Amino acid sequence: MFDILNELKPFLPDKEKQAEILANLKAKKEAKPKLLKHKNIECIFLSLDARKKSKKCIYKYEDIEFNCESEIGFLKKLYPDIKVNIFCTEKTQKTHKYHMGQKLIKITNDEKLFSQISNHLKLKTQYIFIINNLKNHHLAKALNLVKYYNIELLDFLKLKNKVQVSKIQNEFDESYSNVLFALNEFENTLKMPFLDTKEPLFLAFKDFSKFLLLGNYERFISAYKTIITITTSISKTSIFKPFKEHILNIFKRFGFDKLNITKSKANSYHFVDFKNFLIVAKLFYDKSYYLNSAIMLKEGINLSIYKYFLDDFGGKFSNNDKQIVFWYVFSEIERYNELSIDVIKHIKLLNQARAKVSDVRNAFVHLECGMDYELLIKELKICLDTTELVFLKSALSNLKQHKHFLISKVKEILQNRQNGYENTNKLKL
Known part of the structure; x- marks a missing residue:
């Protein structure tokens, strides 16, 4: 044997060249993906909604990369012996074919989905659960399964032409x-x-x-x-x-x-702000967040009327004082003979809308008072429709000519309060 090696010496590379070859071989070996072999490992894949056919791309997991067309394809390359359990509906069942090591399990009731999944799980088997296909309300139930079974949660995040695969760590942490x-x-x-x-x-x-x-x-x-x-x-x-x-x-x-929000311009209030509040209030109403809808509508009414007069008050008054006096004058407007019947009628509508929305908002906060919830929802819808009619388009046209008069009344009361405060301080001195 040694004789043969001695005869081959002239044909072998020198020691430096040998070291270089070995280094290259080592680098190639480390770069090659390590296939993970586990006898008892299975995948849980939820196919509850029709999905677009995915395109072939690079899937990267830690230092391993594979060119695959789907999450299942990636797992089959990573774990050659993996068994795949596909939980599907009647519609999505047609998109999956029967393959060796792949089992189709039909979901009969979405509400009992996780009890059906747990019926197929074994304590001694290791599972990989792909969370991408989970609906929001399913995530908590998936975490509960992790507490009882050996389940690893995997997240597949699409980044341009590459899919980053990562484990969800610390699933048992508080x-x-x-x-x-x-x-x-x-x-x-x-x-x-x-x-x-x-x-x-x-x-x-x-x-x-x-x-x-x-x-x-x-x-x-x-x-x-x-x-x-x-x-x-x-x-x-x-x-x-x-x-x-x-x-x-x-x-x-x-x-x-997707909200069509209008930007406000300085000194041009014309209820632009109220329109934005109304858009959001309607959005919350449509999504059944009724308290949030009532809050946005109430504040929208308060702010939009007040803002229309805000810049004209002048004086060194706090914003809180201005608002208190403003709403006092606005609610007592009927006793001023200087205003026309049409103006008083319009202001009445504004005050009624504001009071009604405030009542509805308070009722939603204190539902334990025995209020009829369905009736409140109907009343909120009436408030939305009514205020939209009262406030939008020509909402201020009746008030415009008497704007200066209303402001003068507010300033008069504010000034009297300010003078009274200053006189009180002088007396104390």
Whole structure:
């Protein structure tokens, strides 16, 4: 044997060349995807809605890359012995063919989906659950399965011509469950419960809830845009990362991005702001968020009437004082003989609309008082329709000629209050 090797020496590369060849072989070996072999590993794939046929692209998982046409195709390359359980409906069943190691399980009831899935799971089997096909309300139930079975959640994120595959980490952490609970509460009520985190996304959620509750249209729209921006480019370390699609779907359902919002111009109020409030109030009503609809309508009425006069008050008065006096004058307008019958009639309509919306809003807040919920919904719809007629288009035409008179009355009361305050301070001195 040694004789043969000695004879081959002249034909072998020198030591440096041998080292280079070995290095290249090692690099190729490390670059080659490592196929993972597990005897008892299965995939859970939900096919509940018709999906567009995916195109072939690169799927990347950690340092492994494959050119595949689908999530299942990628998993079959990664785990050659994997068994695939496809839970499908009567419609989607036709899109899947019977293959070796692939089982089609027909879903008979969407509400009992996860109880059906659990009936097919075994304690000693390792499962991979593809979460991309989960609906929002299914995510919590998927997490419950993780507590009892050996399930790994995989997220497939499409980035241009590449699909990034990643594990959902820390599914047993308390923070993970808390985030899910908070997002579900937000989806149901548009209020974000407290979380022990200072993440920018959570703070944006808090701002959205706060400004919506205050009826601050401009700031809640700004908070919404911030949420979308942060969520779209969310970091891998964020506790919200597993819920990226869940968050985007919540706001997609509202359609805030499609709102036909009109920008306000300085000193040109003409109820532009009220129109925006009304658009959002209608949106919330259509999505069954009735309290939020009533809040937006109430604040829209308050702000739009007040803003029309705001710049003309002058003087060193606080905004709160201006509003209190303004609404006092506006509600007592009938006793001023200087105004025409038509103007008084129109102001009555404005006051009635404002009072009615306020009552409806308060009733939604205190539903435990025994109010008929369906009746309240009908009353809110009447408020939306009525205020739209009273406020839009020629809403201020009857008030325009008497605007100066109304402002003078407000300024008169404000000045008297200011003088009284100054005289009181002099007496104290």
